Amino acid sequence: MSLIETRGLRKVFRQAVKDPGLSGAVKHLFTQRYKDKCAVEGIDLSIEEGESVAYVGPNGAGKSTTIKMLSGVLVPSDGEITVDGLVPYKQRMENAQRIGAVFGQRTQLWWDIPVRESLALLRDIYQVPTTVFKKNMDAFTELLGMEDYLHLSARKLSLGQRMRADLAAALLHDPKIVYLDEPTIGLDVAVKHRIRDFIKEMNREKGTTILLTTHDLGDIEDLCERLVIIDQGRIIYDGKLQEVKDAFAQERTLHIQLSSPLSDAESLFRDLPEVSVKRTNDGSEAAFSLSIRFNRFRSTASDIVKRVMSHAEVIDFRIDEPSIEEIIRRVYDGQLDAAELAAAGKGSA
Numbered sequence: 001m002s003l004i005e006t007r008g009l010r011k012v013f014r015q016a017v018k019d020p021g022l023s024g025a026v027k028h029l030f031t032q033r034y035k036d037k038c039a040v041e042g043i044d045l046s047i048e049e050g051e052s053v054a055y056v057g058p059n060g061a062g063k064s065t066t067i068k069m070l071s072g073v074l075v076p077s078d079g080e081i082t083v084d085g086l087v088p089y090k091q092r093m094e095n096a097q098r099i100g101a102v103f104g105q106r107t108q109l110w111w112d113i114p115v116r117e118s119l120a121l122l123r124d125i126y127q128v129p130t131t132v133f134k135k136n137m138d139a140f141t142e143l144l145g146m147e148d149y150l151h152l153s154a155r156k157l158s159l160g161q162r163m164r165a166d167l168a169a170a171l172l173h174d175p176k177i178v179y180l181d182e183p184t185i186g187l188d189v190a191v192k193h194r195i196r197d198f199i200k201e202m203n204r205e206k207g208t209t210i211l212l213t214t215h216d217l218g219d220i221e222d223l224c225e226r227l228v229i230i231d232q233g234r235i236i237y238d239g240k241l242q243e244v245k246d247a248f249a250q251e252r253t254l255h256i257q258l259s260s261p262l263s264d265a266e267s268l269f270r271d272l273p274e275v276s277v278k279r280t281n282d283g284s285e286a287a288f289s290l291s292i293r294f295n296r297f298r299s300t301a302s303d304i305v306k307r308v309m310s311h312a313e314v315i316d317f318r319i320d321e322p323s324i325e326e327i328i329r330r331v332y333d334g335q336l337d338a339a340e341l342a343a344a345g346k347g348s349a
């Protein structure tokens with residue numbers, strides 16, 4: 001059995017239907033109307049120990065609802081769910097010992113007491129042995145750069161400081177699994193990197209299994225090898241991040257630096273209509289640069305470089321592939337359909 005396993009997992013919420021405005025609110029007091037909203041529509045998910053999985057989808061897709069069911073906060077309407085052999089909503093306390101959770105929008109720290117005290121309270125709640133607590137506190141303080149603000153209450157922390165303290169709080173008891181819901185939301189680039197490095201370290205060093213939901217697709221590229229895309233409560237893709245890139249990132253851009261300008265570079269590619277050439281010389285350091293976009297299934301980078309080299313001296317070049325961000329955006333926009341996507345991996349669409 002996998003560490004995390006769900007079969008046919010469903011969650012239906014009962015939502016109040018109100019007419020707009022004050023009259024609608026008053027009317028609702030006397031005649032309540034409700035409709036069922038299926039937030040999660042039968043999810044089959046297997047996650048092995050040590051995996052790092054991105055769980056992404058547009059707003060309202062059902063990501064948080066899934067995580068809440070996995071962490072035992074919500075009871076599923078239907079289906080099966082086990083986390084390390086436990087049924088989370090039935091064995092909440094045992095489950096809590098094995099998981100850590102960070103919800104970017106909320107904190108699990110006590111608002112008015114110093115961070116150091118909050119962490120000590122969590123040590124007692126989770127019954128973390130003193131040696132483990134000390135070892136983790138030392139390591140986390142250094143890795144997350146918390147020394148300067150351990151004496152401050154959560155109320156006084158900046159968002160980046162608070163998020164780092166929250167990560168420390170979630171991992172203090174060495175959980176097997178950590179659920180990260182938007183762990184880098186609203187953070188500057190430096191703090192984001194620090195947090196990502198820390199998560200990678202936990203995954204590598206301790207084999208912590210990571211389930212990450214995020215709208216920051218940089219998080220995904222940096223942290224996860226596997227991608228699960230959910231839309232309207234259903235998984236529409238489940239497979240390797242690299243497979244999605246290989247299947248859909250057909251476009252490449254070659255950035256070539258020349259020793260002197262090359263006039264009419266376009267003429268070198270007249271027989272390749274899908275190739276487009278842009279001059280990107282910004283006048284600095286006598287750089288004469290071309291950015292050449294091509295479809296990797298129709299042309300090869302080596303052919304393009306060869307053509308340029310036959311007319312000019314090439315000093316340097318590099319190839320860029322589109323980011324996963326662009327591909328996922330196309331999925332969200334409906335430009336890539338689920339069946340196409342599923343064919344690229346082992347998606348369950």
Ligand SMILES: Nc1ncnc2c1ncn2[C@@H]1O[C@H](COP(=O)(O)OP(=O)(O)OP(=O)(O)O)[C@@H](O)[C@H]1O
Nearest residue numbers: 013014015037039058059060061062063064065066
């Ligand atoms: N407690 C609730 N009561 C009623 N409906 C809910 C409740 N929680 C979530 N929903 C509905 O379920 C659907 C899925 O919500 P969920 O929060 O799981 O989405 P999400 O993928 O996490 O979205 P986001 O990226 O915006 O956080 C939404 O339509 C939401 O309105």
